[in-house]
Amino acid sequence: MAQLVISGKELIRLLEKLGFEVIRINGSHHRVRHPDGRVTSVPVHKNEDLPKGLVRKIIREDLDMDFEEFIVFARENG
Template sequence: MHKLPAITGKDLIKFLESIGFKVIRIKGSHVRLKNEEGKATTVPLHGSEALPKGLLRKIIREDLEMSLEEFLILFNKFKC
């Protein structure tokens, strides 16, 4: 099993924008993003706190519809 890195909401939003998502709405501390395929997700921004691992897994699996391995490969390329 692959281990998820600690990712802040701000870093996740930057990553999602790099793979084609656009911010469509900001309401309070939550940012809603959507891509051209119609996939959408909401990312909470709570300062510099890392996102809870369960929420990050849910976003990857259900909202982005990608495997954990795919996400880690893309995220590692983005961070370099």
């Protein structure tokens, strides 16, 4: 299984390419929303990598995407 090491800032950039828009920033947490109603929150702490469990949760539950599909997207657009 592929690994994805990514910072919050990089994840926000990829989410924007998927059509998400930052709707609110509260401290270090960026709230993003897709036009179809999907919403998630991404912590952006300096340029630190996000915990792998959090990244998987965001991809699977909030984005409703397959993890491997997102990895391919990230490599093509990163």
